[in-house]
Amino acid sequence: MGGQEVLGQAARLASSGLLLQVLFRLITFVLNAFILRFLSKEIVGIVNVRLTLLYSTSVFLAREAFRRACLSGGAQRDWRKTLNLLWLTVPLGVFWSLFLGWIWLQWLEVPDPNTVPHYGTGVVVFGLSAVVELLGEPFWVLAQAHMFVKLKVIADSLSVILKSVLTALLVLWLPHWGLYIFSLAQLFYTSVLVLCYVLYFTNLLGSPESSRHFLPVSRMTDLLPSITRSRSFYNWKEAKLTWSFFKQSFLKQILTEGERYVMTFLNVLNFGDQGVYDIVNNLGSLVARIVFQPIEESFYIFFAKVLEREKEATMQKQEDIAVAAVVLESLLKLALLTGLSITVFGFSYSQLALDIYGGPMLSSGSGPALLRTYSFYVLLLAINGVTECFTFAAMSKEEVDRYNFSMLALSCAFLAVAYVLTRWCGSVGFILANCFNMAIRISQSLRFIHHYYHKSPHRPLASLRLSPALLGAFLLSGGITRVSEMYLCCNYGWLARLAHVAVGTLCLAATLGIVFLTESKLIHFLRTQLGASRLTGKWT
Template identity: 35%
Template sequence: MDKNEILFRCITFVLNAFIIRTVGQDVLGIMNVRLLLLESTILFLSKEPLLKACLTNAKSHNWAQIIIETIYIVCRTVTFVYLVVNHPNEAINAFSIAQIVSAVLLCALYYGFFTWYIPRLIKHREQEDKDENEKMVPLFSDMSDFPFRSVLNFFPGFMFNEDEKIDSNLLVLTISFLKQSVIKQVLTEGERYVMTISPVLTFSQQSIYDIVNNLGSLAARFIFRPIEESAYFYFTQMIHRDQPLKKQNEKNVAEAAKVLGQLCKVVTSIGLIGVVFGQSYSYSLLYFYGGKKLVSTALPTTLLQFHCFAIVLLAINGVTEAYVFATMNNNQLDKYNYLMVIFSICFLLISYVLTNVFGPVGFILANCSNMGARIIHSLHFIHTKYLDTVYRPLDGLIPTWKFLSVLVFSGICTKYSELYFLPHSMLLHIGFGAFFFLLTMITWMLENRSLLELGYANYKRRVSLKTD
């Protein structure tokens, strides 16, 4: 996740809390589910496959792009907040106006940048042709295939095309990326599509689910995703895709198995802690986030409590899939892509059915089913891969009885606190939970001293390398 996306997520998170307290849940449901889904779908269809096909690194950003998109986000937020504060009954119109104003500003900034940039790029190229020792400016690097000579070339009919109207190679690549992007879009926004189609959920229920989903996803975005990305990179360096483990470097195989087992242990422990304490502190978290208006019914608390179970599955799935993607050969990856299509279709169907039966909780149950199916596939792949070896990295998914005992004891005590302390003093309830959280963490650390020592040694090594 890049810095711009983190900024956007943080602003959206704070903005949602403001909307709940100022406007209400129905309005938030219309904006965050219906209108943002429309925006997401249009942007996905218009740019996602083309961006991936035309760029070698779709995640790369230069300083100009970061600045422009930051200005865009700030403009949209400030405009919306200003209009809502002054006209609280016109929140939908305020949202629409903020989107239009910020979109116009975004276009103006990009066109302004390229009006400034293109003449300087042309001048830099001319100086490079005259002097081969001309110092390369980072802003102008890797721009040899940039064909535009004027900002007018961006508009249809202003640029003479000597080649074919459509590049057949790029067309095939774009269609390929479109297929992948459709799967990604369904998995990312599938719940919102089902909400839009299903007549069961009210706008208020849709907004509550969206709020809870965003809160529950914080752990995935800021804790589990960095672990997944680092794990994927590590396993690609240690394990060869096209060779059985017996034919690979034994030291690398042993180290990779040990790391996989430790990662499984860490994410499972984090997930279980979230489940146990989430059952007793969901109400408190939602109260601090959205105020009394958000927790006026039992639905938000129930949704967050169920979402805690989904977080455990999300954590396990992230690490196991990171290993699977890093070690699968091309044929296995192709088969898995087809399997993902089946998972996506099943997820949408199950979401629709369970939502009609259980309401918003059905979405979380559908997510759990989807994650469970993917985990089973990953576990089967890993188990088969290590079947002929002495290594059993999946044992890391099984917590120790001491840790489980402390978790169960903490869960019972914090639930008692919620029933008897929370109605009188939320501060006392939080203090009670902090004590048992500390007890749980101490138990886990005592049982995993070697893992902590290894982590601390790696941290010291990184610090010393940076210092040198």
Template identity: 30%
Template sequence: MSTRAESSLISTSLASASSLVLLQLVSRVFTFVLNQLLVRLVSPQVFGTAAIQFELLLSTILFLSREGTRNALLRAGKGILTWTPIQANVALLPVLFGIPITIISTVTYLYASSDTTTSQPHFTLSVFIYALAAFCELLSEPLYIRAQNELRFDVRVRIEGTAVFAKTITAFMILVSTSPQLALVAFAAGQAAYGFTMLLGFLYTYVGSAEYWPKKIPVNAHGNTKFVYFDGKLLSLAGSMTTQSVFKHFLTEGDKFLVSRLSPLEDQGGYAVASNYGSLVARIVFQPIEETARVFFSKTLSSETSAKKEGTDNLKTAGNVLSGLLLAFSHLLCLLVTFAPPYLPLALRLALPSRYLTTSAPAILHTYIYYIPTMAFNGVLEAFFASTATTSHLRAQSWWMVVFSLMFVFAAIMFTQNLGLGDSGLVWANVLNLWLRAAYAWRFVRGYFMQKGAKDALSLWKCVPPIGVLGAFILSAVVTRTTQSLYQSKPLTIPGQLGHILVGAGCVLGCLATCFLLERSTFRQLHSLLRRR
């Protein structure tokens, strides 16, 4: 890749990251406001069914149908932003495989649901609407993948933003204008509005380009022309990533699987509320960063050895970007562990409806203090892995995913049953699982840079704040926990906890000032890198 092309790719990636963050911010604000209203309009049982069980059905259909193909097509060409007929054929796989996956997942869910769940009004109708919504999204997938590969993030931001708005308005209007008996249908109709809007938006953008059956493509093989449907290497990569996505999906959504099977509907509602609150930052910031990192690393790096100078430059750039992200996440971990525990009780009292304070929601939100940065570390490291791993690496990781899955189940049982942590034990099991996956990906990343002769491009010490910064956070942790104990007898209101709040604000400013003073050189390097691009 030329320097100019590389610079263009980085600037495009940075622009896409900011656009996706803005998209997530707007969509999550809409969703957050909607959820704030919904938790007051519907019972915890209904909210748990929709936000845990129906969302789990939806994510199972979508993840298993499209995840492997998406990641494989991002690597179809290093730095290539064009769309070829062979890529278009592979992009149809989510639709073709999505049909049986949708049917099997829906029937399995209906068959496995408990009598308490299925006895809710219009339950079966709502399930079928969710399945239809999922398939509408899959119909838009080939065009979505094309927009991603062409780095047309403006298209995605516009269409997804409109779809989130349609989902929010549809669900809310049905809830406030009809009987509570239609609460589940309202959630389902909102998801259907999202799926239809996604499909119509991409059809309009790529008008006349949508085809849903692969075509034979002429290719030149050793001087002879033959007609094929798929590129063998690309298809093999997509197959490996799709197989791996089965384990990855279970590990990602394992807590919801277990909650939906083991917990009563009321606690599922509390778990759903906690998940929506706790993952707000992760979805607004970390999800766009992870997606953009996957695009950037896929287009910048290759599993094949490139030219010496070009390869060294690309590796240094990739190492700097990855180090910067991991360093930022290290600061986030310090910030959350230092300040969240002493101020979370007040935040919960102010934000959670009173009926959810007696559910598992408060305990689960405590665990999100550690779960959020863990998701960040794991997300960007696995993005690098998915962008650079060969088929043999993916096969080896799949075996380790099996091991991680068994360890997750064992940890979930230990934490929830033996240690008595309840539903929050599932989140702790997820934290352990994500750290194991992140450690595996880190080991691969370090090996990748060493194999390419750039072992200095990334090191653990580049990703950890200096001792002075860590000391400032430790001192702040002691001070804020001291004031928390002093204000323990005061009411959990802003006036009652004002002194505690002011101390926390002062400590936050002190930590930020320390970071700025001790890490100016790091900030300058990152700023210089971004300015050059």
């Protein structure tokens, strides 16, 4: 499969993932606003910080390394060995769920049962839901490797929507159930997600249509663990790469969820403050996650398929290297412009957004300062997502191992910085520590990308430079909206607030106009790939 064809599939996957993320985040956005009217901040804090951390850590440590290693292989591979390797995620998930569940029950502070009832049940069920989700991992990897876009969209959408509906109904009818509500909803979510994949492959493998997908399996039993003809149970090259990624995943999880680990294990914030922080954190990351999570996931697959890990850029097909450089350059520019827009306009509209979303509970305390700081963090988050997407797809096993050592040092430094800054300036310290973390990770990835392309004629990192006109537009917009906030928001009534929104809309429109005039290469890339996603596009 050529680079351009893989690019078209990745663009289609990213665009569908973008719509999916919009749906997810809007549902979560509305659901959180609804829950705040019926449940206490303490329950929100326990669910969104502690129990979700238990679930996400168990799942991440059990599967992330396997996903990265098994999606990196070429077309010529023994899929039976790959599927055997993927089934190891289930016993790993059982181990992590039991081990972490014991820590959550025995080591951590147990909340007051009068305020947060049924904590023990919540720990058990969230751990069980992690294991249930891992049962679908071989199906997920096979679907991703063959770009089954429609399957991912339907499975994720259906499971999230049904979970949200169940949560809302239980909160409305049985609010005294406390953590029972979220435990049942989480287990229901993972069960529906896995069931969608199982039913899809059961139907596909039993039909004549399966032949046109060139699937490496012909019946459902082929997806189960089995001994291959070579009597080797695993592809040991993939297994070694998985181990390298596992060491990296362990460190990356600490960096990704670092503030939640600090909150959970060091008790620097009470459960109510944790709930407010998580709400602001979700609101702050809304646009970034909507745009960049599907891009990172989809274009990691693109880079992993186009680039060969063990070869330098000059030793690979130059057509593929050129396509990868163009894609990386465009994605970096998109990340930079989106991140800057969120930073510039988010600073002046944080208080208004929180006041509309959660009322005085969020807008009168530390919420606005949290969201303003987070708006800058989003810029770093966006750039880091793209740079690591390329870096992890292009690194050799030896380079992944070397990167792990630097990640170890960064993990220790991040936790120390987070603890010190939180003691010094409260919950804002978590976001400042995350900014420190992201800046270091970006510098690591930029150094790798520069070295990777330094012997080739391609310079994708040049996209991180802005034209003077565009830089001036961002600075001017930031100044105008800041003055508008001082004189129009948020204590002067709804007409003043609407005027403040109108000022921001005009500034944003003017900035986007300058983007269209000065960034013709990016506009061409977006039009080409969006067009390709429509035309190539009958979803698999």
